[in-house]
Every structure is written in C-alpha cells, then in structure tokens.
Amino acid sequence: MTPGPPRAPRLPLETDRLRLRELSADDEDEFIALYGDARITRHLLYGPTDTESAREHLAAAIRRQRAARRNTWELGVELAATGRLVGACDLTLHSREEAEIGYLLAHTCWRQGFGTEMAVALVHAAFGQLGATRVLSTVEIHNDRSARVLDKAGLRWEGTLRRYAKAKHRWWDVHLYAVTREDWLTARR
Numbered sequence: 001m002t003p004g005p006p007r008a009p010r011l012p013l014e015t016d017r018l019r020l021r022e023l024s025a026d027d028e029d030e031f032i033a034l035y036g037d038a039r040i041t042r043h044l045l046y047g048p049t050d051t052e053s054a055r056e057h058l059a060a061a062i063r064r065q066r067a068a069r070r071n072t073w074e075l076g077v078e079l080a081a082t083g084r085l086v087g088a089c090d091l092t093l094h095s096r097e098e099a100e101i102g103y104l105l106a107h108t109c110w111r112q113g114f115g116t117e118m119a120v121a122l123v124h125a126a127f128g129q130l131g132a133t134r135v136l137s138t139v140e141i142h143n144d145r146s147a148r149v150l151d152k153a154g155l156r157w158e159g160t161l162r163r164y165a166k167a168k169h170r171w172w173d174v175h176l177y178a179v180t181r182e183d184w185l186t187a188r189r
C-alpha cells in the first residue's frame with residue numbers, strides 16, 4: 001500500500017440479518033467445518049484444504065488483525081439473530097484506490113439472499129469507509145452462483161482471465177467482476 005493515513009472499516013459491519021466481525025479463536029470448529037465442505041471449496045482458488053490448514057489459516061488471520069498497518073480484513077459472518085458463525089469474507093485494499101472482496105457461506109444458508117447481503121456490505125465498506133474508487137472480485141468461471149451474487153451487488157463482468165493462477169495443483173480461469181465508485185453511486189440514486 002502507498003503511504004497515507006491508515007484507513008479501516010468500522011467493525012462490525014452490520015446488515016439486516018448479518019454481522020461481519022473480526023474472527024476469533026472461538027470460531028475454530030465452525031471455520032474448520034466451512035473449509036471441510038467440498039460444496040463450498042470447489043470453486044475457491046485459495047484457502048485451507050484440510051482441518052490442519054483451516055486451523056492455521058484462522059490463527060494467521062487472527063495474527064494479522066494485530067498488524068499496525070492493515071490492508072486486509074478477514075471477517076467471520078454471523079447471523080445477527082443467533083450469533084452463529086455461518087460464513088467468512090474478506091476485504092482487501094490493494095492500493096489506495098482498489099479494493100477486492102471475497103466471501104463464502106455455510107451450505108445450509110445458501111439461496112436466502114445472504115451471499116448478496118454480505119457482498120453488498122463489503123462493497124459499501126470499500127467505497128465508504130475505505131474510500132476505494134474501484135472494487136473487484138474474481139470468480140472461477142464455473143461459479144455461476146457467485147457471479148450472480150456479484151452482479152446483484154452491482155459489480156459487472158469485465159473479462160475472463162485465462163490461467164489466472166495455479167492453485168490446488170491446477171490452473172484456474174476466472175471472470176473478473178468490478179464496479180467503479182461512479183457507477184456504484186449512480187446505481188444507488
């Protein structure tokens with residue numbers, strides 16, 4: 001990140017039904033369960049692939065919360081009504097201008113609009129509290145469900161990136177979705 005006053009989202013990010021908040025060691029069981037579900041991980045380039053790597057991933061995310069200068073926020077997603085952890089998401093400020101979002105949700109919570117609710121909250125925080133001028137996300141080319149979520153959150157398809165990254169022993173093709181601050185503001189009017 002280029003120098004300048006630190007920016008950070010005000011946490012938790014709250015929506016009608018969700019609370020996006022810092023992860024904690026108490027999340028370990030749910031976190032391991034999320035990353036142990038192949039229905040969730042099959043379209044994910046990065047992230048844990050077994051129990052031990054899920055445990056390490058959570059511990060590293062908690063350590064990163066203490067960084068003096070932070071540019072990534074890896075958050076737990078809980079149901080506001082019950083406090084149950086049902087997902088995880090992240091918001092990264094790559095430069096002073098560009099932010100990236102990512103998310104996942106427990107399978108029992110799919111198709112109830114939670115994915116969109118979470119993505120909208122992340123985009124809102126990126127343009128609002130983080131002052132980004134562009135928000136992007138990449139989505140594996142067969143992940144139609146997530147592409148739909150990005151579309152509903154206001155991001156638009158900008159292209160396909162072939163052999164974008166080598167992860168989990170194979171090359172991945174992804175779609176790039178993004179929205180500029182101007183387009184986001186126009187759509188909200």
Ligand SMILES: CC(C)(COP(=O)(O)OP(=O)(O)OC[C@H]1O[C@@H](n2cnc3c(N)ncnc32)[C@H](O)[C@@H]1OP(=O)(O)O)[C@@H](O)C(=O)NCCC(=O)NCCS
Binds near residue numbers: 043044102103112148
């Ligand atoms: C992506 C994810 C968060 C979506 O969560 P969700 O709560 O089910 O999303 P929503 O309910 O807000 O919206 C899903 C949309 O996709 C649509 N959809 C569902 N299945 C679909 C499919 N197979 N193909 C295309 N669209 C589909 C739904 O109809 C809905 O759109 P609609 O409201 O216009 O009907 C969830 O599926 C998930 O965690 N997937 C695994 C992790 C992942 O892929 N993360 C994203 C990495 S880029």
